[in-house]
Amino acid sequence: MSFQKEILLDYAKKHGYLHPQFFVDDGVSGTTFNRPDFQRMQRMVENGEVGTIIVKDVSRFGREQVEMGRLTQVVYPSLGVTFIAIQENVNSTTGEGMEMLPFYSIFNEWYAAQTSKKIRAVNELKASQGKRVSPTVAYGYKKIEGNKEQWYIDEPAAEVVRKIFNLCLAGKGPLQIAKQLEKEKVLVPSAYYDSIGRKHSNPTPANVYGWDCATIRNILENQQYTGCTVNGKSSTVSYKVHKKVHKPKEEYQIISNTQKAIIDEQIWLRVQELRKNKRRNTATGRQSLFAGLLFCADCGSKLHFCAAKSLKRNQEFYRCANYKDGRGSCTIHYIRDVVLQQIVLDEISALADFVRCYGSVFRIIQQNKQSSLQQKRVHELTQTLENSKKRIADLDKLFTRIYEDNVIGKLPDDRYSKMAAAYEKEQKELEVLISNCEKELRDAEKKTVDMKTLYQGLMEFTEVKELTPTIVNKLIKRIEIHNPEKKHSHNSVKVDITFTAIGLFQKPDEAELQKLIQTVKDNPAEYKQISA
Numbered sequence: 001m002s003f004q005k006e007i008l009l010d011y012a013k014k015h016g017y018l019h020p021q022f023f024v025d026d027g028v029s030g031t032t033f034n035r036p037d038f039q040r041m042q043r044m045v046e047n048g049e050v051g052t053i054i055v056k057d058v059s060r061f062g063r064e065q066v067e068m069g070r071l072t073q074v075v076y077p078s079l080g081v082t083f084i085a086i087q088e089n090v091n092s093t094t095g096e097g098m099e100m101l102p103f104y105s106i107f108n109e110w111y112a113a114q115t116s117k118k119i120r121a122v123n124e125l126k127a128s129q130g131k132r133v134s135p136t137v138a139y140g141y142k143k144i145e146g147n148k149e150q151w152y153i154d155e156p157a158a159e160v161v162r163k164i165f166n167l168c169l170a171g172k173g174p175l176q177i178a179k180q181l182e183k184e185k186v187l188v189p190s191a192y193y194d195s196i197g198r199k200h201s202n203p204t205p206a207n208v209y210g211w212d213c214a215t216i217r218n219i220l221e222n223q224q225y226t227g228c229t230v231n232g233k234s235s236t237v238s239y240k241v242h243k244k245v246h247k248p249k250e251e252y253q254i255i256s257n258t259q260k261a262i263i264d265e266q267i268w269l270r271v272q273e274l275r276k277n278k279r280r281n282t283a284t285g286r287q288s289l290f291a292g293l294l295f296c297a298d299c300g301s302k303l304h305f306c307a308a309k310s311l312k313r314n315q316e317f318y319r320c321a322n323y324k325d326g327r328g329s330c331t332i333h334y335i336r337d338v339v340l341q342q343i344v345l346d347e348i349s350a351l352a353d354f355v356r357c358y359g360s361v362f363r364i365i366q367q368n369k370q371s372s373l374q375q376k377r378v379h380e381l382t383q384t385l386e387n388s389k390k391r392i393a394d395l396d397k398l399f400t401r402i403y404e405d406n407v408i409g410k411l412p413d414d415r416y417s418k419m420a421a422a423y424e425k426e427q428k429e430l431e432v433l434i435s436n437c438e439k440e441l442r443d444a445e446k447k448t449v450d451m452k453t454l455y456q457g458l459m460e461f462t463e464v465k466e467l468t469p470t471i472v473n474k475l476i477k478r479i480e481i482h483n484p485e486k487k488h489s490h491n492s493v494k495v496d497i498t499f500t501a502i503g504l505f506q507k508p509d510e511a512e513l514q515k516l517i518q519t520v521k522d523n524p525a526e527y528k529q530i531s532a
Contacts, residue, residue, distance in 0.1 A: 004056050011086055017052060033067050045081055057087035058104045065106050072101060134231070138224050139189045140262050142198070151259040158262045160186055164219050165263050168271050171291060171469030174220070178211040185209050220275060226268050227261030228254050266456070270500070274473055288318075289341060289472055290479060296320040297480040297496060299330040305337070314338045318481065333481045335493045340479075343495050345467055348475060351505055352458040360520040361513065366502055378441065385437045388430045395427050454500045475500055 005022060012020040025035035033039075044050045053076070055061045061083075062068050072083045072092060083092040088104055090097035137143055140161040142154040160181070167177045191208035193200040223230050231253040274292065288294075288305035295302055303318040316337040322330035355362050402419050405411035411419075454475060461471055482494035499505055508516065 004060070007056050007086065008054055011054060011084075017054070020054075033062055033064065033071075038062075045076070045079060048079075050081060052082040052084065054084045054086065056085075058085045058090065058101065061085070065102070069102060073098075138222055139192075139219065140225065141259065153260050153262060157189070157192060161219060161225060161262050164216060165225075165267060165271055166470070168220055168274060169267070169470045169473050171287060171289070171473065174213040174216040177216050178213055181211045182207075182209045186211070188212075189215065220271055223254070223268065224259075225261065225263040226265040227259055228256045229258040230254055270474060273477070286316075288337070289467060289469060290318075290344075290476075293472070293476055293479050294318055295478060295480050296322065296330060296333050297482040297494075298333070301330065303333065303481055307337075320481075331483050333483050335481050335484075335495070339493075340481075340495065341467055344472070344476070344479070344497060347497050348458075348461055348467075348471070349465075350507065351499065352461050354507055355455065355458050358513070358517070361508075361516040364516050364519060365508070381437045381441050385434060385441070388434050388437070392427055392430050392434075395423050395430075399423055454502065477503075 008022070009020060011017075023037040023041040025037045041050065041053070045053075053061075058068075062071075076083050077092060084090060085097070085101075085104075088097055088100065090101055090104075092098060137151060140154060140158040141151040142157075143150070144152055163186075164177055164181075167180065172180070187195060187208055188205060188211055190200055190202045190204040194204055219225075276292075286307050291305070292302075294305075299320065299322050301321040304321050305316070305318055307316040314336065318333075318335050318337065318340065320328075320330045320333040322328040323332045326332075399420065402411055402416055402423075406413065406416040456474070458475065461475070476497060477500050478498040480496040480498070482496070484491040484493050486492075496504060
């Protein structure tokens with residue numbers, strides 16, 4: 001029995017309160033009255049099952065003065081319920097200590113507010129030092145006794161995380177992934193924690209294999225699997241209102257290389273791209289190999305995959321969503337699935353062969369695509385970033401200096417206020433500038449990551465030699481279908497394939513190829529083979 005329970009039980013016995021019942025809400029803040037056991041007590045009060053409420057001290061009852069006053073001074077007296085606080089010597093029936101009760105409530109609420117401020121300040125300091133703020137450990141990781149800061153890979157769970165990402169790359173959505181995990185009898189996270197004796201806060205479902213789509217989505221969107229820490233994803237309204245407020249991604253603080261990665265960054269980024277497009281099965285249960293990637297070259301709409309039980313496999317086709325059986329605003333843009341697969345297969349095969357044979361030339365072509373203007377912009381952004389961070393550090397020193405001068409009387413209050421306001425305004429503007437520069441640089445870095453993903457996929461393709469959803473999703477960003485044209489009594493369809501990182505690729509002609517090969521020979525150190 002806890003020390004508090006002993007005090008309460010001793011008081012009840014000494015004052016003749018028989019058959020006491022305890023109501024306990026461990027781990028729930030006293031700043032809210034929406035606590036499970038407190039609400040259970042309230043229901044019993046309203047049903048006339050409680051005559052006296054005894055607390056060790058007022059803060060144990062609650063730390064929100066408005067509701068505290070309403071309950072102790074209005075609700076309980078009207079229901080004939082006595083409220084007793086032992087430590088403050090409060091008794092609502094005798095009136096003893098009641099005149100001081102509002103002041104106790106105000107002080108307790110003030111204390112809760114100060115505690116909340118201190119916790120926020122500690123979290124902000126930890127975040128500024130590049131440390132993890134949230135105590136929650138992502139599924140797939142674990143903490144080891146004696147080291148609460150560091151995450152370590154929990155291999156059985158990490159293998160499930162990798163499986164979920166691979167299934168997404170293979171074209172499956174959260175519901176399909178959840179069904180497959182259930183079919184394979186993979187334990188949901190809470191059930192897995194139960195099986196290894198690890199504590200957790202989430203309830204374990206009756207079906208320990210029944211994965212929830214929201215859980216799958218959260219795993220697929222969790223950037224921390226790439227080995228980074230993400231701070232500042234959410235906050236609460238205030239210490240009184242515990243509603244979670246989700247912040248925009250632009251405000252996240254991302255700290256790289258804080259633990260070993262479970263998922264490669266390029267894979268995570270590609271999955272985020274794929275998640276933007278919803279994928280649905282047709283009435284036949286089949287899903288297009290190119291779901292979410294096909295668009296009309298003229299109106300920009302998506303192309304629908306048309307498959308039915310009455311159609312043979314080689315008759316399934318795509319058409320523009322705006323065609324609408326000839327009544328829409330666009331033409332049909334018809335192409336059969338087997339034809340498109342062959343075209344894409346040939347294009348990927350040709351690109352893979354070219355990269356394998358002429359890797360250095362391929363690198364030159366891509367470098368030429370990136371204009372000197374873009375390279376200059378990256379240099380400018382990097383310089384701006386360095387200068388802005390240095391200036392913020394200088395401003396911090398200036399803040400300290402003028403504060404000290406003001407304290408010892410060297411700087412008048414009005415002058416100090418003007419200078420402090422100006423420094424603060426400049427610092428906020430610099431923080432916005434830094435955020436914008438970092439975002440633009442991340443976009444530039446993403447192109448490098450995409451190139452690695454493309455190269456990795458092409459190397460895989462040289463071994464596979466057939467289209468799979470994973471290969472298609474790794475290599476291709478967009479496919480545009482033009483309207484069929486009649487050529488020599490046959491319909492011809494132009495297909496534009498936009499590859500990840502490099503966009504449209506056109507193989508150089510023989511003369512241009514020889515020129516580029518000579519450039520490589522003349523500059524061997526500069527144009528090394530591209531690698532993942």
